Amino acid sequence: MSESSFSLISLRVQGYKILKDFALEEIGPLNVIVGPNGCGKSALWEVVTLLPDLARGPQPGFDIDFFLHQVFYPHRSTLGFSSVVHAGSGSLKMELTLQANGRAYTYTLRLAPTTMPSPECDTIEERLSTAGKNLLLYNGAREFPVPKRYRVVINDQEAEILWPHYHPLLLLNAPNDQLAQDPLFRKLREYFQSWRGFKPVFTHLLARGYQNIDSRMITPGERFPGERLDTPMGNLPQVLWCLKNQSEAELKDIEEIFLAAMGLDSDSFHLIVDEEGHQIKIWLEGVSWPYGKYWLGDWPDGWKAFLSWLVALRTAPPGGVIFLEEPENNLHPKLLAQMLEQIRIANRRGVQVFISTHSMELVNLIEPKELILMKEGRAYRVDPEKADKIKEAGILLGSAWVEGFLGHFSKPPTSTALSQ
Template sequence: MQIESIEIKNYRLFRRAALTHIPRLCVLVGANGTGKSTLFDVFSFLKDALSMNVTKAVAKRGGYKELVSRGHAGEPIELALQFRLEITGHERLVTYLLQIEPDNKGKIVVAREVLRYKRSSYGAPYHFLDFGYGKGYAITNEEDFSKAEEALNREQQELDAPDILAVKGLGQFERFKAASAFRQMLENWHISDFHVSEARPSQEDGFAEHLSTSGDNLPLVANFLYEHHPDRFSRVLAAMQQRVPGVSVVESKQTLDGRLILRFQDGSFQDPFIARHVSDGTIKMFAYLVLLNDPNPFPLLAVEEPENQLYPELLPELAEEFREYARRGGQVFLSTHSPDFLNALHLDEIYCLKKEQGFATVSRAGDSQTLRDLFDAGDLPGYLWKQGLFEGVNR
């Protein structure tokens, strides 16, 4: 899966904004309050709407009037994602459109939900799922690409409520191929909300393959890598030894009462330090390494300001590890205020957010001829950003 474009209308700071030609590693820069966190919240909103329903996802954000762009409460919120996704053995350029609004009684409903893609290189995209206000249809034999449109089977459906996503209900059934593939992709998005304090405590004995959004299962995931993917765990340990002076061993240790704790061995001391005694930066670096060495990358990984609590000298290597994670199959979205992190990036990986007349706009750094000329001449993006040469982007 790779998202190629995102269009956002009437979602908080995004009155009308679009990201296009999105690479596998996409890094957002901009002054505080320009919409970086709002874009990450768009990802969270879609995942919440799938796992709960649209009404609850909106309520979680303070209600529709708080979510819709200021001064436009009478208009719908619209999100459109274009992405590449494998369906029935074919990679397709798929568009997912979601439009939500209050009905005449003030209840939040899905006014329109469409999943469409081209069946061939020519012609207009075909709607394989099309719903509004809880009713619509989905195609059940979409794998028959050679059939004429009139030969495709449209199955009419009515959802239990008009605030439920059709991809949630229909995506449970294999006969709705596009809906099922999109649902599985969306369910596995990882929007990080990592908290060092939650990663520190010891963990009851259990099993976890993937790091949670908060990082509270870090000892379990470290233990999983150690036992089932020793090559990945060895990479984590080697990186820790290189980047954190004195760290010689990291292990997930089970106590007599069945709890798992992280222990860090310092070469200068005989006794290991339990996680609660090491620095926040050490825990965070270890968590990132565990996350980025996951044998099965999340289809989308979103992390805000990964540079916090880390030494600036470590950031170029961390940026390359995020890029490698993206190469292995997980598209990465990051935000940063760090010139050291930006110095490890290409201009086409950087998107600039700024405010115009109270709303956020988005541009790609590589589309600026001035920045491209300076970059091609040898100047690094972090230096250009620090000099204030990114249009509309203030530190």
């Protein structure tokens, strides 16, 4: 397997909350999702971020199968796995089509409830295939509760693996792991681990009381709180401190982009990241700054939000997938164009970006092929020919969406039938 990155071509979901029978085809570098409250945008965010949560796995010493319980409880459901499964489905099934080196791969994963208190769910189907050939296959066959019996092709050799866990096999680096011997499986695991999902729920609290370098508002499996930006983006100071120590050139780029977006001259103003007494201290310093040190905790929420999104995009692994939920919150509309420019730069590094939004201004800045309309758990595309007519009439895409015109110009939903 060469170093070429994977890209996500299609995503199909069956049985997750409102996403009873969902299909999204023709996934591109940028995918902007709009729709009314309750249409399934957040459910889609949860599904996309489920893959990296499973792939990163538990911290050392944690039970693998108890961790499977944790990825659903409580941040996807306060009742655990059973309440994320659509009432009419009985199981959660995901099917992803990936492409690398001109070859398509299909990964299928089905999880179903168990009768045990923990874990509440079990892998009952897992398959990786290409060109009609199964490279990894588990179809529910087992002689007793564990182990499960997988058929697998490792370095072109057929083998059988007994897997004594409920957690999916492909998504976890495990002790004495036979899959790790094969470069394709290693590359796939790295790919899913590189996915990210962000909800900026801590933006307004950033750096209130600074940030303790030893605090661990941590995502499972993380060795140091600054190695990557966590889902609520509350560890931004730790990430900036980590960049200062490990990638100062990247931190300098982030500083220059941020200052330019805020209209501050980089010759006169500077973003300072320092550590004192196990506390990370971040402030803006300027030759004519009226505040002296302008501490991060005192910044406008929009400045904090823009810096958070900037760091999320600049630190996204090349070839990864990231999902930004409502990034327009707290941002001045002019900063949306700046953020979109950074998204385009990330796209050029092979990063695929999903955005859920209610922002007409953001939709005005994108192309019709990048827009996805959601309604009642289904995805629709804008018909290109009719989108051209809207453009010829001088109507902006976001304005057409808000006024309800796009409801009359959508292609019917793509087939949502998952392979049986």
